[in-house]
Amino acid sequence: MTDMTLLGDRYFLAIKALKNRLHACAAWFKPAPKTLHVGRINDHLARDIGLSQAEIARHRLTLPSQTHHHPRG
Known part of the structure; x- marks a missing residue:
């Protein structure tokens, strides 16, 4: 019985x-990210690394339900 356990x-x-x-x-074949992922850091840390408020807002993810712009017109 011990041999079967060791084999398993x-x-x-x-x-x-x-x-x-x-x-x-x-993981090695996965490409490196091409843009800055600012969504995971808070505003205080973003200011500490030298990003302006405009850069922070530009790199944040905005979902379609969070904006009033409709892509088709």
Whole structure:
């Protein structure tokens, strides 16, 4: 019974190692972000790194429901 448990653990660890390796490869191929992601920092930190209020507002994500501009007219 002990051999079956060890064999099961080996298969589990082999599959886990394969998944970790595939995840690392996928993360390596993922392109770097092309724009500044300001949405995750607050206004105080953005001012500390030298961004103006206009730059902060330009880089923030605005959803269509948060604006009055309609893209089709």
